[in-house]
Amino acid sequence: xxxxxxxxxxxxxxxxxxxxxxxxxxxxxxxxxxxxxxxxxxxxxxxxxxxxxxxxxxxxxxxxxxxxxxxxxxxxxxxxxxxxxxxxxxxxxxxxxxxxxxxxxxxxxxx
Amino acid sequence: xxxxxxxxxxxxxxxxxxxxxxxxxxxxxxxxxxxxxxxxxxxxxxxxxxxxxxxxxxxxxxxxxxxxxxxxxxxxxxxxxxxxxxxxxxxxxxxxxxxxxxxxxxxxxxxxxxxxx
Numbered sequence: 001x002x003x004x005x006x007x008x009x010x011x012x013x014x015x016x017x018x019x020x021x022x023x024x025x026x027x028x029x030x031x032x033x034x035x036x037x038x039x040x041x042x043x044x045x046x047x048x049x050x051x052x053x054x055x056x057x058x059x060x061x062x063x064x065x066x067x068x069x070x071x072x073x074x075x076x077x078x079x080x081x082x083x084x085x086x087x088x089x090x091x092x093x094x095x096x097x098x099x100x101x102x103x104x105x106x107x108x109x110x111x
Numbered sequence: 112x113x114x115x116x117x118x119x120x121x122x123x124x125x126x127x128x129x130x131x132x133x134x135x136x137x138x139x140x141x142x143x144x145x146x147x148x149x150x151x152x153x154x155x156x157x158x159x160x161x162x163x164x165x166x167x168x169x170x171x172x173x174x175x176x177x178x179x180x181x182x183x184x185x186x187x188x189x190x191x192x193x194x195x196x197x198x199x200x201x202x203x204x205x206x207x208x209x210x211x212x213x214x215x216x217x218x219x220x221x222x223x224x225x226x227x228x
Contacts, residue, residue, distance in 0.1 A: 036214035038156075045205055046156065048216035057216060089156055093213035099169050100213050102156040 003028065003101030004090055011109040017078040020106045022090030023071060028101055030071040034093035037066060037075045040105075041086045049088075050075060077108070085110045113138040115206050115219035123200075123226050129193040133206030133219055140164055140187045146209040147180070147191045149202040150221075157202075161209050162189055196226045 005023040012018040022035065029035055035053045038046035048057055050066035053073060063078045073092070077084055090103040119131035133145065146161040160170035162180040170178045174193070182189040193200060203223050207215035 032212070034213040038215075045218040045221050046215075047218070048214060051210070051214040051216075091156075091213065091215075096169075098172065099161070100158050102158065104155045 003094070004092060004103035006088075006090060006103040006106045008104075009107045009109065011111055012077075012080045013111045014080050014082065016080050017076060018080060018108065020075045020077075020088055020090075020108070022073040022075070022092075022103050024073070024092055024101070025071055028092040028094040028098075029068065029073050031095075032093045033068065035066065035068055035073040036091045037064075038089045038091065039084075039086045040089065046089060080110050082110050084108060113208060113217055115208070115217060117204060117206050117219045117222040119222060119224070121223055121225060123196055123224060124228050125197055125226055126195055129191070129196050129200060129204075129224055129226070131191045131204055131206075131222065131224070133189050133191075135187045135189075135208075140182065140184055140189065144209045144211065145182070145189045146207050146215060148205045148207060148215065148218075149200075150205070151199075151202040159191065159193075159204075198226050200224070201226045 033053045037050040039049050040046040053068045054066040065076045087105045089105045094101045114136050116134045123129045141164045144161045147159040162168045177194045179192040203221040205221045207218040209215050
């Protein structure tokens with residue numbers, strides 16, 4: 001069982017928007033603005049899409065955005081494209097001893 | 112741009128020690144944290160631990176008793192040793208540059224390690 005809870009799957013049609021939730025606790029997501037999101041295509045390494053809750057690394061499309069409320073972080077993908085179909089993982093800093101915890105991952109299907 | 116490449120045996124026997132090396136190219140290994148993360152087939156990501164270029168380490172509490180990390184700045188490499196492995200340690204192992212408090216970028220391509228006799 002992963003430390004952060006994500007829905008197993010979400011789906012959407014091209015052009016639509018979807019949101020993936022990531023629920024933690026007051027010891028991780030709720031305590032730090034240090035949530036990151038990763039995109040992973042089959043057989044590939046994860047790729048950083050969002051860090052510090054809502055910041056995008058250079059080169060990541062502005063269709064990807066992040067937010068947080070309380071113990072739950074969210075990743076929103078707008079204007080869905082076929083290439084967005086992948087697994088998405090959230091991650092949160094969880095203090096100096098645990099360091100980080102990951103979510104179990106969400107499979108995004110573009111219909 | 113910085114690139115990472117994992118290397119090491121793809122097959123390890125139960126009870127033995129898994130050893131992997133990550134080579135960093137396109138930039139210096141110095142003044143950064145470097146992590147190992149693993150992913151069993153069809154499952155999620157698990158952070159194993161990290162090392163700073165000074166040699167300071169932090170390990171996942173659930174693996175701490177079996178993990179040792181080291182760094183060789185002269186070779187721009189850092190390494191992972193996981194002792195007393197079992198089938199549960201079979202996974203793709205990734206190395207990644209890690210920021211002080213949490214995120215990882217970039218990642219290596221990953222290497223599959225199978226624990227089997």
